[in-house]
Amino acid sequence: MSIQYKITPHHIAAHLFAVELTIEQPDAVGQIVHLPSWIPGSYLLREFAKHIVSIEAESAGVRVPLTKLDKSSWQAAAVAAPLRVRYQVYAFDLSVRGAYLDHERGFFNGTSVFLAVAGQEDQPCGLTIVPSQNDTWKVATSLPVQQVDAAGFGQYLAQNYDDLIDHPVEMSDFSQIEFMAAGVPHRIVIAGRHQADLPRLAQDLQKICEYQIQFFGTPAPFKDYLFLTLAVGEGYGGLEHRASTALICNRSDLPRAYEAEVKSGYRQFLGLCSHEYFHSWNVKRIKPAAYAPYDLSQENYSRLLWAFEGITSYYDDLCLLRAGLITEQAYLDLLSQTITSVERGYGRLVQNLEDASFDTWIKYYRQDENSPNALVSYYTKGALFALCLDLxxxxxTQQQKSLDDVMRALWKEYGSTFEATGRGIAETEWEALAQRVTGVDLSDLFELGLRSTAPLPLQDLLADLDIVWQQRAADSAQDRGGWVAQAAAPKLSLGVKSASDAMGVKLLNVMTAGAAEQAGLAAGDVLVAIDGLRVTTSQLDAMLATAAQGAELPVRSLAVHAFRRDVLFSCQVTPQWAALDTIGLQPNPVENLDKSKARRKWLIG
Structure with a gap:
C-alpha cells in the first residue's frame, strides 16, 4: 500500500500522540502534506494544525527538509525514495471533535491527527494503531480491520483519506455490548466511569435503530455501526460519522438497573443517539452540494443546514415516540421545550433560517454574550420549520403525504446513490423536490419559514391536531417549558440571564428591549446592591417576587449598584412583567375524533 499511517500513544503524561506517515511514491517535485482545518459536522475552523508540536521527515535514512507553506501545510524537498514524515500531536480536547490522551483513555478523530497527502487523497490508506503501556486498553472503531490482536490493536484499512478521517477511534478499558438491528450488527462502547444498565441501553437503542432503518428502507447504508460514548460528570454532545458516532454524556443520564422509568436525562441521551444515527442518512449521504466533496481547508457555505440539522432535530425525538420509548405527552413536552427555546431568543426576529445556515461559521459556533439577541438556531427553529412542513x-393531502415521503425520496434520489455519484443537493433542489413529491405548493411556507423572520404558524397547525397550546411566563430559571396544570403567578423580570458571582450577581446576557438594557446595564456587569441591600441570585429572585405581589402600574424602579470591570456605577431599573415565552402542549381533553385521528397518524408515522 502506497500510504501508511502509524499512531502511538507516545507520551501520555504530556498528552502526545506520535504519528508516522509513510508515502511510497512521493510527488517528484516535493510532496505536500496538510491537515484539515475543520471536521465535518461541526462548522467552525478549528485549526487542528495548531496541535502539531514537532514535525520532521526522512527518506532512505537521510533527513529531508520540510518547508511550512501556510497554517496547515508543509512541503518536503524532492526525494526519489519513499518519504517518511514523523510528528507529534498534542491531544487534550475532551470534546467529540478532536483528540484526547491521558492515563485513562486515548481518543482521536482522523482530522486531528492524520496529515493528508496532497494529490493522493483518493488512494487507499493503511493505519496501524500501536498499543499503549496500559495493558487493559482495547480499541473501538468502525474502521475496517486488516489484522489486529484480541484487544483491537494492529492494522486497519481505509478506502481513501476521506474514509480514514470518518472513523473515530477510542482506546481505553471501556465496557461494551452488542445488538442486532434489522440484521445489522451494532455495538455500544462506554468509556469513563459509569453504572449503566447496558442490556437496557442496548434494548432501547435497538428499537431506535430498527425504526430508522425501516423508515428509510433496507438495506442500511453501513455493514455495522458503533456508538462511541464517553461518560463524564458533566458534558453533552455528539458528532456523526458514516458508520459510527462519537458521544459525550453525563454518567448520571445513563440508565441504571433499578430505574424503570425513562428519566429526563436518559431521554435526552436517547434523543442524542437518535439524532446522530439519523445523520447516517441525512447529511452523511444526503448532503448539500457544497459538501460534495468537503473542502476541509476553508469554510464550505450552504443555506441548507436547516434541512440537515433542523430536520434531523425534528425527527430525533419523534423517533423515540415512534419506537415506543416515550409517551405521547412526553413527546409533546419535548416539543414544548423546543418551541420555548426559540421563543426566548430575540434573535428569531433578527436572523432567518437560511442566513443562520450560511453564517454558522462565524455566528452559531462562535457565540458570545449578545448571541441570544442576534441569532437563531438552525437546529431548534429548523426543527420547528420541519414540523410546520410536515403538518x-x-x-x-388529507394525511396521504408527509415529510416522511420527502425524506425517503431524498434518500432514493441522492443518498442511496451518493457513493457512486458523489452528487449533493443544490441550494434550490430541496424545495423543488419537496413540492414535486408531495404535490403541494409550499412556496409561501418556504418564503415565510426560511427567508423571513415572521412567526411560524405552529399554534394553528397544532390546533388542527387537537393539541392545546399553553403560553405562560417561566416558573423559574430551571423551567424549560412543558404543560403545567396551573401557571404560576405573574412575575417581574430584568430581562437578563445571570449567575452567582463572589461579589453579587453577574449578568451573562442582557436581552434586547429588556429592563436591564433600557437602564444601561450590560453583559459582564456585576450587580452588588439593590435599594441599598447586598444582592445574590436568590435574593434578586425574592426581590422581584416581592415587587410583583400587588404591584400596580407603573412598576416601581429599583436603585441598582453594579461594577463594570473595576468601576462602580449606579442606575435605576424598572422591572418588566416577564414575557409569556414558555410553551406547554397537551392533547385536548375534550377529544375531536377527526382531529385526534390525524394527530395519531402524525405521531405514529
Missing part, C-alpha cells in the same frame, strides 16, 4: 403537507 402542512399532511393537512393539504
Amino acid at each position: 402542512t403537507i399532511r393537512q393539504a
Whole structure:
C-alpha cells in the first residue's frame, strides 16, 4: 500500500500522540502534506494544525527538509525514495471533535491527527494503531480491520483519506455490548466511569435503530455501526460519522438497573443517539452540494443546514415516540421545550433560517454574550420549520403525504446513490423536490419559514391536531417549558440571564428591549446592591417576587449598584412583567375524533 499511517500513544503524561506517515511514491517535485482545518459536522475552523508540536521527515535514512507553506501545510524537498514524515500531536480536547490522551483513555478523530497527502487523497490508506503501556486498553472503531490482536490493536484499512478521517477511534478499558438491528450488527462502547444498565441501553437503542432503518428502507447504508460514548460528570454532545458516532454524556443520564422509568436525562441521551444515527442518512449521504466533496481547508457555505440539522432535530425525538420509548405527552413536552427555546431568543426576529445556515461559521459556533439577541438556531427553529412542513403537507393531502415521503425520496434520489455519484443537493433542489413529491405548493411556507423572520404558524397547525397550546411566563430559571396544570403567578423580570458571582450577581446576557438594557446595564456587569441591600441570585429572585405581589402600574424602579470591570456605577431599573415565552402542549381533553385521528397518524408515522 502506497500510504501508511502509524499512531502511538507516545507520551501520555504530556498528552502526545506520535504519528508516522509513510508515502511510497512521493510527488517528484516535493510532496505536500496538510491537515484539515475543520471536521465535518461541526462548522467552525478549528485549526487542528495548531496541535502539531514537532514535525520532521526522512527518506532512505537521510533527513529531508520540510518547508511550512501556510497554517496547515508543509512541503518536503524532492526525494526519489519513499518519504517518511514523523510528528507529534498534542491531544487534550475532551470534546467529540478532536483528540484526547491521558492515563485513562486515548481518543482521536482522523482530522486531528492524520496529515493528508496532497494529490493522493483518493488512494487507499493503511493505519496501524500501536498499543499503549496500559495493558487493559482495547480499541473501538468502525474502521475496517486488516489484522489486529484480541484487544483491537494492529492494522486497519481505509478506502481513501476521506474514509480514514470518518472513523473515530477510542482506546481505553471501556465496557461494551452488542445488538442486532434489522440484521445489522451494532455495538455500544462506554468509556469513563459509569453504572449503566447496558442490556437496557442496548434494548432501547435497538428499537431506535430498527425504526430508522425501516423508515428509510433496507438495506442500511453501513455493514455495522458503533456508538462511541464517553461518560463524564458533566458534558453533552455528539458528532456523526458514516458508520459510527462519537458521544459525550453525563454518567448520571445513563440508565441504571433499578430505574424503570425513562428519566429526563436518559431521554435526552436517547434523543442524542437518535439524532446522530439519523445523520447516517441525512447529511452523511444526503448532503448539500457544497459538501460534495468537503473542502476541509476553508469554510464550505450552504443555506441548507436547516434541512440537515433542523430536520434531523425534528425527527430525533419523534423517533423515540415512534419506537415506543416515550409517551405521547412526553413527546409533546419535548416539543414544548423546543418551541420555548426559540421563543426566548430575540434573535428569531433578527436572523432567518437560511442566513443562520450560511453564517454558522462565524455566528452559531462562535457565540458570545449578545448571541441570544442576534441569532437563531438552525437546529431548534429548523426543527420547528420541519414540523410546520410536515403538518402542512399532511393537512393539504388529507394525511396521504408527509415529510416522511420527502425524506425517503431524498434518500432514493441522492443518498442511496451518493457513493457512486458523489452528487449533493443544490441550494434550490430541496424545495423543488419537496413540492414535486408531495404535490403541494409550499412556496409561501418556504418564503415565510426560511427567508423571513415572521412567526411560524405552529399554534394553528397544532390546533388542527387537537393539541392545546399553553403560553405562560417561566416558573423559574430551571423551567424549560412543558404543560403545567396551573401557571404560576405573574412575575417581574430584568430581562437578563445571570449567575452567582463572589461579589453579587453577574449578568451573562442582557436581552434586547429588556429592563436591564433600557437602564444601561450590560453583559459582564456585576450587580452588588439593590435599594441599598447586598444582592445574590436568590435574593434578586425574592426581590422581584416581592415587587410583583400587588404591584400596580407603573412598576416601581429599583436603585441598582453594579461594577463594570473595576468601576462602580449606579442606575435605576424598572422591572418588566416577564414575557409569556414558555410553551406547554397537551392533547385536548375534550377529544375531536377527526382531529385526534390525524394527530395519531402524525405521531405514529
